[in-house]
Amino acid sequence: MGEISSSSNPKQTVWWENATFFVAVHLAAAVGIWHYPLRSTSWKTLLLTFVLYRISTFSLTVGYHRLYSHKAFRVGPAVATAIALGGASACQGSIKWWALRHRLHHRYTDDLVHDPYAATRGMLWAHMGWIFYKTEYERMALLDREDLDKDKVVSFQHRYYVPLAFFSAFIAPVLIGRLWGEGAGAFIWAGLFKSVISWHSIFLINSAAHWNGVQPYSDEDTSRTNLILAILTGGEGNHNFHAFPYDFRSGPTPLEWDPSKWIIMLLHAFGLATNLRRARQEDLNDAKQHMMLKAYIDNESIEKLEGEHSVEHPSWTIEKAQEHAASAARCLVVIDGYIIDVTAYLKEHPGGAAIIRKYSLRKPQDKAKDGSHSDVDPELWKQATWAFSGGLNTHGRPAKRRLREYTIAKLAEA
Numbered sequence: 001m002g003e004i005s006s007s008s009n010p011k012q013t014v015w016w017e018n019a020t021f022f023v024a025v026h027l028a029a030a031v032g033i034w035h036y037p038l039r040s041t042s043w044k045t046l047l048l049t050f051v052l053y054r055i056s057t058f059s060l061t062v063g064y065h066r067l068y069s070h071k072a073f074r075v076g077p078a079v080a081t082a083i084a085l086g087g088a089s090a091c092q093g094s095i096k097w098w099a100l101r102h103r104l105h106h107r108y109t110d111d112l113v114h115d116p117y118a119a120t121r122g123m124l125w126a127h128m129g130w131i132f133y134k135t136e137y138e139r140m141a142l143l144d145r146e147d148l149d150k151d152k153v154v155s156f157q158h159r160y161y162v163p164l165a166f167f168s169a170f171i172a173p174v175l176i177g178r179l180w181g182e183g184a185g186a187f188i189w190a191g192l193f194k195s196v197i198s199w200h201s202i203f204l205i206n207s208a209a210h211w212n213g214v215q216p217y218s219d220e221d222t223s224r225t226n227l228i229l230a231i232l233t234g235g236e237g238n239h240n241f242h243a244f245p246y247d248f249r250s251g252p253t254p255l256e257w258d259p260s261k262w263i264i265m266l267l268h269a270f271g272l273a274t275n276l277r278r279a280r281q282e283d284l285n286d287a288k289q290h291m292m293l294k295a296y297i298d299n300e301s302i303e304k305l306e307g308e309h310s311v312e313h314p315s316w317t318i319e320k321a322q323e324h325a326a327s328a329a330r331c332l333v334v335i336d337g338y339i340i341d342v343t344a345y346l347k348e349h350p351g352g353a354a355i356i357r358k359y360s361l362r363k364p365q366d367k368a369k370d371g372s373h374s375d376v377d378p379e380l381w382k383q384a385t386w387a388f389s390g391g392l393n394t395h396g397r398p399a400k401r402r403l404r405e406y407t408i409a410k411l412a413e414a
């Protein structure tokens with residue numbers, strides 16, 4: 001079942017431009033540092049290198065990742081512009097390019113075909129192997145992307161990405177370094193070397209953070225939490241938080257090393273970031289408790305203990321459910337034979353409300369009455385189980401728990 005066929009391998013060809021640029025910057029940085037070693041570099045240039053490195057990486061973790069990929073908070077045009085410029089200086093693609101691939105990574109984590117950075121394809125692939133290939137992701141078309149397409153700053157940055165990246169990553173450091181007569185040194189250190197370390201800091205999140213560390217929240221995918229990686233990646237190394245991507249934090253407690261979260265909180269304190277989203281504490285507690293139980297008892301006993309679908313639900317026919325959805329204006333979906341009222345959850349859904357509505361129950365005559373609705377297949381509700389369990393997103397335990405919470409009836413056998 002499914003809307004599209006799935007091949008065993010993604011279609012990919014070598015991306016020569018990207019590969020050449022990536023290798024060339026590494027070589028140029030190495031040769032540059034050979035000729036312009038640390039001991040002959042002024043502290044001003046080294047400080048500039050550190051500051052530009054932090055600007056580029058935090059623009060990615062706070063901006064590209066938490067703001068744009070996961071809509072974890074909102075900002076005004078000034079902060080958005082700063083993120084667009086700072087992010088361009090990291091030379092990792094435009095916001096749009098990056099966020100869409102990251103959304104794929106979350107929807108299909110570890111999937112050999114659909115996850116662009118699948119750790120299951122090996123650490124080298126997850127870290128930087130993907131950079132050498134132009135890949136066609138057949139499921140890209142199924143992603144929610146309206147927010148990115150509509151955003152003026154995102155569109156501008158996407159359109160002028162190459163000149164923006166070139167200027168902010170390589171020209172700007174030279175102009176600044178010239179202020180103290182060290183243009184060449186600034187190009188090598190704050191331009192080339194900074195690009196290399198900022199690349200690998202961010203790439204560690206796709207590679208090492210899916211390989212080494214603890215799993216306090218979930219073992220449903222390879223994501224892991226590792227303090228050393230958190231320190232190296234601006235907090236993103238607390239990566240086992242994968243199941244709660246819309247949370248502006250990478251960990252809920254003040255103990256977690258998460259400077260990206262602290263920056264967002266600081267922006268919030270100055271009124272520059274609003275609508276900070278957090279996962280529900282009860283979901284976090286449940287995830288943690290589940291993982292603790294797993295350490296001591298087998299899955300079957302845990303299932304009994306946690307009582308999956310242990311509540312008795314009334315039995316409804318599909319007609320009754322359709323009638324209820326229409327008359328009470330509720331958004332109902334049928335997943336695994338259960339009728340679930342997700343109306344209260346629509347606004348919260350990380351993938352947006354439109355996609356749930358698309359797979360929700362509607363009366364068969366809705367289509368016939370109004371020709372304008374003819375693009376929505378009234379039978380699509382039958383594919384909601386497929387969409388939920390891997391077709392459109394490999395939903396984890398917290399999402400399944402939510403479904404149980406919103407279940408109102410069991411679908412009567414036809």
Ligand SMILES: [Zn+2]
Nearest residue numbers: 105205206223
């Ligand atoms: Zn990940």
Ligand SMILES: [Zn+2]
Nearest residue numbers: 065069106245
């Ligand atoms: Zn993410």
